[in-house]
Amino acid sequence: MRPRGSVYRCQQCGFASPKAGTCPDCLRTSGEYVALVEEREAPARGGRRASSPATRPTPLRDVLVEQGDRVRTGIGELYRVLGGGVVRGSLVLIGGDPGIGKSSLLLQAARALAQTMGPVLYVSAEESPAQVKMRADRFGIIGDGFLLWAENDLSVVQAQLDDVKPRALVIDSIQTVFLPDLESAPGSVAQVRECGARLMQIAKGRGIATFLVGHVTKEGTLAGPRVLEHLVDTVLYFEGESHHAYRVLRAVKNRFGSTNEIGVFQMTEAGLAEVPNPSGFFLAERPVDAPGSVVVASLEGTRPLLLELQALVARASFGTPRRTVLGADYNRVCLLLAVLEKRAGLPIGSQDAFVNVAGGGRVVEPAADLGIVIAAASSYLEKPVPGDTVVLGEVGLTGEVRAVSGLEVRLKAAAQLGFRSAIVPRSNAEESKALPMPVRGVATVSDALGILFPE
Numbered sequence: 001m002r003p004r005g006s007v008y009r010c011q012q013c014g015f016a017s018p019k020a021g022t023c024p025d026c027l028r029t030s031g032e033y034v035a036l037v038e039e040r041e042a043p044a045r046g047g048r049r050a051s052s053p054a055t056r057p058t059p060l061r062d063v064l065v066e067q068g069d070r071v072r073t074g075i076g077e078l079y080r081v082l083g084g085g086v087v088r089g090s091l092v093l094i095g096g097d098p099g100i101g102k103s104s105l106l107l108q109a110a111r112a113l114a115q116t117m118g119p120v121l122y123v124s125a126e127e128s129p130a131q132v133k134m135r136a137d138r139f140g141i142i143g144d145g146f147l148l149w150a151e152n153d154l155s156v157v158q159a160q161l162d163d164v165k166p167r168a169l170v171i172d173s174i175q176t177v178f179l180p181d182l183e184s185a186p187g188s189v190a191q192v193r194e195c196g197a198r199l200m201q202i203a204k205g206r207g208i209a210t211f212l213v214g215h216v217t218k219e220g221t222l223a224g225p226r227v228l229e230h231l232v233d234t235v236l237y238f239e240g241e242s243h244h245a246y247r248v249l250r251a252v253k254n255r256f257g258s259t260n261e262i263g264v265f266q267m268t269e270a271g272l273a274e275v276p277n278p279s280g281f282f283l284a285e286r287p288v289d290a291p292g293s294v295v296v297a298s299l300e301g302t303r304p305l306l307l308e309l310q311a312l313v314a315r316a317s318f319g320t321p322r323r324t325v326l327g328a329d330y331n332r333v334c335l336l337l338a339v340l341e342k343r344a345g346l347p348i349g350s351q352d353a354f355v356n357v358a359g360g361g362r363v364v365e366p367a368a369d370l371g372i373v374i375a376a377a378s379s380y381l382e383k384p385v386p387g388d389t390v391v392l393g394e395v396g397l398t399g400e401v402r403a404v405s406g407l408e409v410r411l412k413a414a415a416q417l418g419f420r421s422a423i424v425p426r427s428n429a430e431e432s433k434a435l436p437m438p439v440r441g442v443a444t445v446s447d448a449l450g451i452l453f454p455e
C-alpha cells in the first residue's frame with residue numbers, strides 16, 4: 001500500500017494521481033491540459049465498528065416520515081423551486097456567477113426563515129459583517145433571530161453550534177471556508193469536498209436546514225466540482241444576464257421535489273422582488289408586427305413561460321457567414337438553420353444569422369425549436385408573424401414537427417396574455433380537445449411556413 005501523504009488532484013474533475021503532472025481525464029474529454037495540484041490526504045477518520053452498527057435495514061412500510069418537516073420560506077418563488085418549502089436537515093447548494101445575487105437572495109431568505117423557523121446563522125466568509133449589515137439596511141432587513149458571523153474556519157463554526165442552536169445555517173461561500181486539518185487551500189477540491197461532507201453531517205445530525213453558496217467557474221461548472229452536486233440534496237442555480245434586472249432560480253437536482261421548476265426575481269435597489277407573472281415581464285417591450293419576432297410558450301417545470309425569440313438574418317458582409325446566439329443553445333440553432341435551408345428550401349446558409357431571446361431570457365426546451373425556425377424565416381422573408389400567434393413544436397432533422405408536452409397549460413397561459421391562435425404540432429392538435437384557442441396543426445416546417453407566410 002502507498003504510504004499516506006500527498007496526492008495530486010485535478011481541480012476540475014477530481015481525478016487523483018500519486019504523481020504530479022496533468023489530468024489525463026480532462027485531456028481526453030475536453031482536450032485541455034489541467035495541472036494536478038498537490039493535496040495532503042485527510043487523516044483517517046475512525047470508522048464505526050461493524051459489530052455495533054448505529055443503523056440497520058428497515059422494512060419500507062415501517063419507515064417514519066415526520067410530518068411538518070417543511071417550512072415556508074416566506075419567499076414564494078424560492079418555496080416553489082425547493083419543491084414546497086425548506087426541509088429540516090436538508091443541504092441545499094446555490095450556485096451562480098459572482099455578483100449575480102446569491103448573497104442577496106440568501107440574506108432575504110435568512111430573514112424570512114428567522115421569522116418562520118427560528119434562529120438562522122449566516123456565516124459570511126467573504127464579506128465583513130459591516131458590508132452585510134449595510135446591504136441589509138439597504139434592503140430594509142431588521143435581523144430578529146438572525147445571527148451574522150464572519151468566520152472562515154468551519155471547525156470553529158461547528159464548535160459553536162451547541163451554543164447558538166440555529167434552525168437554519170447559511171455558508172457564504174463553500175469556496176472560502178476551510179477545515180484546518182487539511183493542508184490544501186480553501187476552494188481546492190479537497191477542501192470543498194471535506195467541508196461539504198462536514199456540513200452534510202451537521203445538517204443531517206442536527207436537523208439544520210443548510211444552504212451553501214457556490215461560485216461557478218467561467219466554464220460554467222461549480223468550481224471545486226461535481227463532488228458537491230452528488231453530495232447535497234438540492235442544487236439550485238441562480239442565473240441571469242448581468243445587464244438585465246431579472247434573475248432566474250432554477251432547480252437542477254432536488255431530492256425533495258421536481259427539478260426544472262424556476263423562480264423569477266427582479267433586482268431592485270431594495271433587494272430581490274418576486275415576479276409572479278414573468279411572461280408579462282418578458283413580453284413587455286415586444287415590437288408588434290416586426291419581422292423576426294416570434295413568441296413561444298415554453299414550459300419550465302410546471303410553469304408555462306412566454307418568451308419572445310428574435311432572429312436577424314442578413315446577407316453576410318464578407319467571408320464565412322456568422323452565427324451568434326444569445327439565450328439558446330448555439331449548436332441547436334445551427335442545426336435548425338440547416339434544417340430550414342435543406343428541408344424548407346430557404347437559402348440562408350450564406351447569410352449571417354443572429355438569434356436572441358428578448359429580455360435576457362433563456363430557452364432550454366426543444367419545444368421552442370419551431371419558434372426559432374419561424375423567427376429566422378420571418379426575418380429572412382421580411383414578413384412578420386401575426387402578433388397574436390404563438391408557435392410551438394420540436395423540429396427533427398428531416399424537417400418534421402414533433403409533439404410537445406403540456407400543450408394545454410402552455411396555451412392557457414398564452415390565452416391569458418391575449419394570444420388568439422397557435423401553430424402547434426399536428427399530432428398534438430389531433431389528440432387535444434377543448435384547447436383555449438384555435439390551433440393549426442403542422443407536420444413539417446414547410447407546413448408552418450406555408451400557413452404563416454403564404455405566397
Ligand code: TYD
Nearest residue numbers: 098099100101102103104267268269271272
Ligand atoms: P450579491 O448578492 O453580492 O452577489 P453574489 O453573492 O452572487 O456575488 O449581489 C451583487 C451586488 O448587487 C451587491 O452589491 C448587491 C447588489 N444587488 C442589489 O442591489 N439588488 C438586488 O436585488 C440584488 C440581487 C443585488
Ligand code: MG
Nearest residue numbers: 102103126172
Ligand atoms: Mg456573495
